[in-house]
Amino acid sequence: MDKKTDFDQTKLEEMVGVPLDRLKPKRVHRNPELTLWEKIYVPEVVRGLGITTRHFVSNMIGFVAPPSGKKRSIFTVYYPEEKVELPPAYRGRPVLVAKADGTEKCVACGLCEKICPAKAITIEALENAMGERYPYKYTLDGSRCVYCGYCEEVCPKEAIVMSAEYEGLAERDRRQMIYSKEQLLRSEESVKGRLEYIRRIYAKWNY
Amino acid sequence: MPETIRDLSTEQMVINMGPSHPVTHGTVKFLATLDGENIVDLKVDIGYLHRGFEKMCESGTWQQVIPYTDRLNYVSPLINNVGYALAVEKLIGIEVTERCKYIRVIASELARIADHLTNVAAGAMEVGAMTAFLYFVEARELVWDLIEALCGARVTANYVRIGGVKNDLPDDFAKRTHEVFKRCHELWADVDKLLTHNRIFIDRLRDVAPMTGEEAIALGFTGPCLRATGVPYDVRKAHPYLVYDRLDFEVPIGETGDNFDKYLVRMEELKQSMRIVEQALNRIPSGPVNLDMPKYRWQSKDDIYNRADSLIFHFKTVIDGIKPPVGEVYLAVEGGNGELGFYLVSDGSGKPYKCRVRPPCFPLTAAMPRMMKGRLIADIVPTFDMINMIGGECDR
Amino acid sequence: MFADMIESVAKILFIFTVNLGFFAPILGWVERKQSALMQDRIGANRADVGGFTIIGLFHPISDAIKVIMKEDFIPAGAEKLLHTLAPAISLIPAIITFAVVPFGGQYELFGHHVNLVIADLDVGILYVFAFSGLATYGVVLAGWASRNNWSLIGGLRASAQMLSYEVAMGLTVIGVMMVYGTLKLTEIGAMQESLFHWGVFLQPLGFILFFTCAVAENKRAPFDMPEAESELVAGYFTEYSSFKFVMFWMGEFLEIVTIAGLVTTLFFGAWHIPFVSDSALVSFFHFAGPNGAAVLAMLVNITTFFVKVCFFIWLQMTIRWTLPRFRYDQVMKLCWKMILPLSLVNILITGLVLLNG
Numbered sequence A: 001m002d003k004k005t006d007f008d009q010t011k012l013e014e015m016v017g018v019p020l021d022r023l024k025p026k027r028v029h030r031n032p033e034l035t036l037w038e039k040i041y042v043p044e045v046v047r048g049l050g051i052t053t054r055h056f057v058s059n060m061i062g063f064v065a066p067p068s069g070k071k072r073s074i075f076t077v078y079y080p081e082e083k084v085e086l087p088p089a090y091r092g093r094p095v096l097v098a099k100a101d102g103t104e105k106c107v108a109c110g111l112c113e114k115i116c117p118a119k120a121i122t123i124e125a126l127e128n129a130m131g132e133r134y135p136y137k138y139t140l141d142g143s144r145c146v147y148c149g150y151c152e153e154v155c156p157k158e159a160i161v162m163s164a165e166y167e168g169l170a171e172r173d174r175r176q177m178i179y180s181k182e183q184l185l186r187s188e189e190s191v192k193g194r195l196e197y198i199r200r201i202y203a204k205w206n207y
Numbered sequence B: 001m002p003e004t005i006r007d008l009s010t011e012q013m014v015i016n017m018g019p020s021h022p023v024t025h026g027t028v029k030f031l032a033t034l035d036g037e038n039i040v041d042l043k044v045d046i047g048y049l050h051r052g053f054e055k056m057c058e059s060g061t062w063q064q065v066i067p068y069t070d071r072l073n074y075v076s077p078l079i080n081n082v083g084y085a086l087a088v089e090k091l092i093g094i095e096v097t098e099r100c101k102y103i104r105v106i107a108s109e110l111a112r113i114a115d116h117l118t119n120v121a122a123g124a125m126e127v128g129a130m131t132a133f134l135y136f137v138e139a140r141e142l143v144w145d146l147i148e149a150l151c152g153a154r155v156t157a158n159y160v161r162i163g164g165v166k167n168d169l170p171d172d173f174a175k176r177t178h179e180v181f182k183r184c185h186e187l188w189a190d191v192d193k194l195l196t197h198n199r200i201f202i203d204r205l206r207d208v209a210p211m212t213g214e215e216a217i218a219l220g221f222t223g224p225c226l227r228a229t230g231v232p233y234d235v236r237k238a239h240p241y242l243v244y245d246r247l248d249f250e251v252p253i254g255e256t257g258d259n260f261d262k263y264l265v266r267m268e269e270l271k272q273s274m275r276i277v278e279q280a281l282n283r284i285p286s287g288p289v290n291l292d293m294p295k296y297r298w299q300s301k302d303d304i305y306n307r308a309d310s311l312i313f314h315f316k317t318v319i320d321g322i323k324p325p326v327g328e329v330y331l332a333v334e335g336g337n338g339e340l341g342f343y344l345v346s347d348g349s350g351k352p353y354k355c356r357v358r359p360p361c362f363p364l365t366a367a368m369p370r371m372m373k374g375r376l377i378a379d380i381v382p383t384f385d386m387i388n389m390i391g392g393e394c395d396r
Numbered sequence C: 001m002f003a004d005m006i007e008s009v010a011k012i013l014f015i016f017t018v019n020l021g022f023f024a025p026i027l028g029w030v031e032r033k034q035s036a037l038m039q040d041r042i043g044a045n046r047a048d049v050g051g052f053t054i055i056g057l058f059h060p061i062s063d064a065i066k067v068i069m070k071e072d073f074i075p076a077g078a079e080k081l082l083h084t085l086a087p088a089i090s091l092i093p094a095i096i097t098f099a100v101v102p103f104g105g106q107y108e109l110f111g112h113h114v115n116l117v118i119a120d121l122d123v124g125i126l127y128v129f130a131f132s133g134l135a136t137y138g139v140v141l142a143g144w145a146s147r148n149n150w151s152l153i154g155g156l157r158a159s160a161q162m163l164s165y166e167v168a169m170g171l172t173v174i175g176v177m178m179v180y181g182t183l184k185l186t187e188i189g190a191m192q193e194s195l196f197h198w199g200v201f202l203q204p205l206g207f208i209l210f211f212t213c214a215v216a217e218n219k220r221a222p223f224d225m226p227e228a229e230s231e232l233v234a235g236y237f238t239e240y241s242s243f244k245f246v247m248f249w250m251g252e253f254l255e256i257v258t259i260a261g262l263v264t265t266l267f268f269g270a271w272h273i274p275f276v277s278d279s280a281l282v283s284f285f286h287f288a289g290p291n292g293a294a295v296l297a298m299l300v301n302i303t304t305f306f307v308k309v310c311f312f313i314w315l316q317m318t319i320r321w322t323l324p325r326f327r328y329d330q331v332m333k334l335c336w337k338m339i340l341p342l343s344l345v346n347i348l349i350t351g352l353v354l355l356n357g
Helices: A010-016 A042-064 A111-115 A149-154 A192-204 B002-007 B051-059 B065-070 B077-093 B100-128 B132-150 B173-195 B201-203 B213-219 B224-230 B259-283 B301-306 B308-320 B361-366 B367-371 B375-389 C002-038 C059-069 C082-101 C124-144 C149-180 C185-190 C204-219 C244-265 C277-286 C287-321 C328-356
Strands: A026-027 A095-098 A121-127 A133-141 A160-162 A185-187 B013-017 B029-035 B038-044 B251-253 B327-334 B341-347 B352-358 C107-108 C112-115
Touching: A010 B213, A010 B327, A026 B132, A026 B259, A042 B173, A042 C002, A042 C287, A095 B002, A111 B308, A149 A160, A160 A192, A185 B367, A192 B301, B013 C149, B029 B375, B038 B367, B051 B065, B051 B352, B065 B077, B077 B100, B077 B341, B100 B132, B100 B173, B100 B259, B100 B375, B132 B173, B132 C002, B173 B259, B201 B259, B201 B375, B201 C328, B213 B224, B224 B251, B224 B259, B251 B259, B251 B352, B259 B375, B301 B308, B327 C287, B361 B367, B361 B375, B367 B375, C002 C059, C002 C082, C002 C112, C002 C287, C059 C244, C082 C124, C082 C244, C107 C287, C124 C149, C124 C185, C124 C244, C149 C185, C149 C204, C149 C244, C149 C328, C185 C244, C204 C328, C244 C287, C277 C287
Parallel strands: A026 B251, A095 A185
Antiparallel strands: A095 A160, A121 A133, B013 B029, B029 B038, B327 B341, B341 B352, C107 C112
């Protein structure tokens, strides 16, 4: 059964259409003939057992008596007790940023509504007494949102940002996942890290 | 003796393998006709994950397609991003900056590492080696952490933009990558020891579903599955894009194209990809990552906040979308499974007129009956895993 | 007479408690926890009583509750009687095979002779084979009676695999029988008092072959063809739920214990501590009086035995989580083309050595 590919190796260049020296092919070692060592199963099995046992023992030591100051060798994160460290780039729940007086920064320009690839955002705009546009209704359908971060990227007002919130994103009922403006409002203080981050990454294109 | 055989009633059994079966991940159905344990006939039934990607693209602007491409090959979304962005850039006729090219190479190679890790791990798990699976999943988790630090999400990356990328590399990225790769190499060595010389594993994979190079080309194979047959075709080498022609890496090829070759090719490519990332990190030049082309790349926030003309133009590009010239383009990148091609047609409007994807695993899945006829039912497991059919990409 | 009865009842109770009350539930926990540690994970630890988790030890209880509460499902068109009977047929042999495995030596206690084995049969090993052969019926019937194609394939695989390995396993132990000249497990155990008389040193090949066959007979990875979850969904117990499912599961775990016990008895010095003879042990405890010494020696021997058993349970678990699964034809090839000839060679060599030595 163990036959080599039966096509003419000299035709390879023609088949690929590129000079072979540019491709730098490297043949993998497929170990065509098993050595006796491998044929009798046992030594390789023992070697495999050795590797898993090594992991077992080192994790066992870390499990029973964690070496002080050393990171636990077990990889799993013990979720509700331990939390993962999120990078500043992390995109969690999109939230609206509030001004100091508690009203939203958003001016209902509709860019986020337009760019949203999942069409999760709907805005109904009105003008207030001073003639400024504001979102009378700002609805984010959490069950549609794909957390792409486009809304944050196009917003000309820093009014919507992807916060680091990742808990409570799912509900048992989709109707509860349609968030209103009030539910989405966060103080500027609470999303400060993200605001600084987007100022840094989107501020200049380095040109 | 012949009379005995005649008297033996050997009915064939038709059995539905999937769409919800442990081996048919990615949701596919095999309609297998069995004679005992032997497969007499196999039909592949795809389409369970069809979401209308191509039609969906036609209703969004050119930029809005990028998050959709994340969901094609959801194991290596960054490569899809890169492929789509490159295709659009080719359509427009622009070239991104040097630093951006390196960043894109790093991103795609990280995604490729995640892809191959998942694939080899799942292959090991499905033939029963659960521990090897979890070692590679651990490595993949570390790679995903890197991707998360880079673009803010582990799977739904949405990182590459037309004319640039979303953001520059994080500050300590090179250092972190180095640490992660060190651990990845350790885990790679463990898995290699657990599997590559283990006779049980070799017997399961070797000489199952062999394929000659010519036949593989005729069937439309690309990627690791084609290279396993001994044809060193790699889009990164054959039609270099980004800066792949300036980086030093090898194309691992196999001999017979069986599952063991596919496994070995993937294992070797993991190392090569790590090499590429390290080289790229060493050589990456400083400079801008985005093009100064408000027509195609959204402007920086500084301009938008401070300049009225920029703001107005920003509104225009977001609402109407960017408008590539009328034309059509095909561009392929080396995806996790092979040649991932984007065929785009523009009618000059803000939305793609047509966005067709050439999924690398579609021809591979189509070759399943050819590879499986006459083999044992247990051979479906490693074969289907090694062709690495990804539902999101195959069914679109 | 009365004392004999008490002794028997006490031994049966002890083994029942240890096997069904301790090993069967705890092995589920061990399996999860050990695999977790091998794979850099934490493992199940969420079941808690009043905030205490004790590293997940409540999981067997919560599992038991969950599984008993589940709907007992019999698929339409299934053979009801056999479908119900099959789990019992595969569980009962697993429980009763341990009867012939000695878990300690023989002691004089208050003028009464205590032999720490439930049934000291002259044909001890054959009894084990006889009953593990019966377990095959349970699996085959389960596969057939479920009226499910996957179950059917699983059952067929099981019948072929278990019968083949039955044959090979019988042959692998013949070497041991020849060396010790008996079929009685208590005698085989007693003869391994000195470390150099341990079966593993006299029959190294026999040990490896027997262990392989035993694991294959128990249908655990890498020989889990009949259930092979990636191929056959769950094989012969695809259509089982609730307590019937647990019976298969418990049968498997009990068989792990039995295999560990057998391996210990046949190859690893049974209840003996290396370099410590039975008489030395009794004389070490002479301060406790003759009866007290016997009791203490008995406890030490039982502990030794179960420590060894635990080691082999651990080994089986490690193997199960490390190795990939064979393919069906390879399992059969391994049996008929490798283990069977090798065990014959083993018998031949043993015979030659015995003749000359």
